[in-house]
Amino acid sequence: MSSNFDKIAPFYGFLEGVLFGSRMQRMRCAHLDHMSGRREILLVGEGTGLFLERLLEVNAQAKVTVVEQSEQMMKRAKRRVAEKDLRRVTFRKLSFEKFDSSKRFDAVCTLFFWDCFTQGQIRSMLPLLERHSKRGALWLDVDFFENPHGSTRTGIWHYLLIRFLYGFFGLATGIEARRIVNIEPLAKENGFSRMATTRSDQFPMSARIFKKENPASMAVVSHRNDSQVRVIRNSRNSISQSEPDVQSKIPYSLKDCLMLLSGLPIGLTCGIV
Numbered sequence: 060m061s062s063n064f065d066k067i068a069p070f071y072g073f074l075e076g077v078l079f080g081s082r083m084q085r086m087r088c089a090h091l092d093h094m095s096g097r098r099e100i101l102l103v104g105e106g107t108g109l110f111l112e113r114l115l116e117v118n119a120q121a122k123v124t125v126v127e128q129s130e131q132m133m134k135r136a137k138r139r140v141a142e143k144d145l146r147r148v149t150f151r152k153l154s155f156e157k158f159d160s161s162k163r164f165d166a167v168c169t170l171f172f173w174d175c176f177t178q179g180q181i182r183s184m185l186p187l188l189e190r191h192s193k194r195g196a197l198w199l200d201v202d203f204f205e206n207p208h209g210s211t212r213t214g215i216w217h218y219l220l221i222r223f224l225y226g227f228f229g230l231a232t233g234i235e236a237r238r239i240v241n242i243e244p245l246a247k248e249n250g251f252s253r254m255a256t257t258r259s260d261q262f263p264m265s266a267r268i269f270k271k272e273n274p275a276s277m278a279v280v281s282h283r284n285d286s287q288v289r290v291i292r293n294s295r296n297s298i299s300q301s302e303p304d305v306q307s308k309i310p311y312s313l314k315d316c317l318m319l320l321s322g323l324p325i326g327l328t329c330g331i332v
């Protein structure tokens with residue numbers, strides 16, 4: 060699986076800001092509180108380290124292992140770690156498929172990672188995630204999703220955004236994936252049950268918490284508007300199914316559209332250079 064994010068590492072944060080403002084980071088951190096009591100945490104495909112930085116702040120005890128295949132991404136992630144925290148972060152520059160460790164982690168985080176892979180690739184990598192997770196481990200997954208149930212207008216905006224992202228990342232990094240895979244059935248096959256979901260109401264991105272094996276005694280589904288969070292508790296203590304948001308209004312403001320359009324030439328330029 061030979062993608063290479065080195066070339067876009069210098070622009071990654073800029074592009075993220077232009078296209079999404081702070082929304083990606085807010086989504087990364089939507090379930091950060093679940094990570095606060097965890098001792099051994101694995102971050103896969105961490106990129107420039109924005110999440111790592113916050114994680115080290117909220118959890119002063121955790122030992123963190125970062126597996127990242129891009130040297131340039133990893134350099135940037137290292138720079139974000141304060142001197143005092145360096146001893147508790149292990150950086151492994153390799154592709155996740157080659158990762159091996161005697162450690163079993165009590166939390167794993169994959170942030171905008173699985174969207175780089177095809178279903179077959181994900182299917183072959185998830186057993187590795189499972190093997191390195193303790194029983195009861197939490198898995199935080201934040202990613203884009205493709206929304207087949209949205210209103211037509213929402214669907215079109217989301218469709219265009221996702222196609223643009225795949226066009227750009229396909230050119231710039233060589234990823235093979237061309238669409239977002241619903242990882243939930245694959246997670247289930249590997250012994251992970253979903254506990255909670257948070258969705259952006261404007262962008263097709265969500266944050267999910269899965270738990271290994273131990274079917275959750277508390278099922279929580281939360282739908283996040285960018286300004287507020289609504290939490291639904293399931294009184295029968297079973298896992299709730301959350302449906303993708305169905306929105307009746309255009310999800311993008313004029314500003315969002317301008318941001319998206321201004322990202323297009325930048326994306327194409329980076330993809331071609």
Ligand SMILES: C[S@@+](CC[C@H](N)C(=O)[O-])C[C@H]1O[C@@H](n2cnc3c(N)ncnc32)[C@H](O)[C@@H]1O
Nearest residue numbers: 064104105106126127128129132154155170171
């Ligand atoms: C779309 S970026 C996401 C970066 C970051 N996690 C974020 O939230 O923005 C995907 C990241 O996964 C890394 N990556 C891609 N394939 C990988 C693999 N097989 N093993 C480890 N890292 C990989 C890339 O180098 C890149 O940093």
